[in-house]
Amino acid sequence: MNNISYKKAQSAQEAVQLVGEGQLNKFVAGGTNLIDLLKYYLASADTLIDINKIEGSAYHQIHEYQKGLRLGALASNADTAYHPLVERNYPLLSRAILAGASAQIRNMATNGGNLLQRTRCYYFYDANAPCNKREPGTGCSAIVGYNRIMAILGTSEHCIAVFPSDMCVVLAALDAVVNVTGPSGERQLPFADFHRLPGDTPHLDNNLQHGELITSIDLPEKGFAQNYSYLKLRDRHSYAFALVSVATGLELEGELIREVRIALGGVAHIPWRVREAEVFLMDKKANEKNFSAAADIILEGAKAYRFNGFKIGLAKKAIVRNCMMSLHPESTQKPGARP
Helix, strand or coil, X not given: CCCCEEEXXXXXXXXXXXXXXXXXXXXXXXXXXXXXXXXXXXXXXXXXXXXCCCCCHHHCCEEEECCEEEEXXXXXXXXXXXXXXXXXXXXXXXXXXXXXXXXHXXXXXXXHHHHHCCCCCCCCCCCCCCECCCCCCCCEHHHHCCCCCCCCCCCECCECCCCCCCHHHHHXXXXXXXXXXXXXXXXXXXXXXXXXXXXXXXXXXXCCCXXXXXXXXXXXXXXXXXXXXXXXXXXXXXXXXXXXXXXXXXXEECCEEXXXXXXXXXXXXXXXXXXXXXXXXXXXXXXXXXXXXXXXXXXXXXXCCCCCCHHHHHHHHHHHHHHHXXXXXXXXXCCCCCC
């Protein structure tokens, strides 16, 4: 790990100013991903700007906002998952957060940092392997290498890595909005516009500009608290990233679907949501046949590589299963008590 300067910011404005003083300056809060990247020389920083103590409770708290909910960017994942308003009005989000990482990491990781975590592709973490995400222009080892965990949707010839977050899958489904501040002032990014597909610039994970700081995340009023489910399929039950994950929220009128949200994780460079599939399901019966047809729409264009072809069939089964589970959320396992 290279020598790095360290400064504490007392306000968001000061943090933005300090990061703007150097192209390699970076914000740090929980540091659960960034510090690992720095230790293994997979990321570089001249100065780390500690934002944990910036003034203003809005950055640290979770509170009602415009009939919805505002999640402070510096609130921990654990505090968010167990917050009474989240558990009551957005249980899908609580379920997804508790499916990720470990209790120790959730206690450290922040909401803002969760959006910014980087891929867990084997080759990205191998400094000796060509990787366009880590070192643009060197190639993508995963395309011809061992690609079992890699993407099947939204890939490019430059990168087939997947985005690892569970929380972000639900934020995509809920149509969250990300609030940021930076050198040019404040702005809002619809969650669908926050992350980027790899294209020919896979080293760019999101649409933040240098010096922009996430301040909060807004959830709309509708949380699908009556009919919801989050399903995460992985190689082991805990502390593993998803091979395929599905977030589903339904609004029902009898047997008919009046509104639906379906988002996938573990299958693409971004949380994957296909609105055409949701439109297809509107005013149709909530049954296995219709969910299966919607799954086909979601997975249209899926591309298998040598070792990950199983993901296409797995994803379809997961979508159908999770949609059916959302009809009876009380029958699925509830998150455990906070440790």
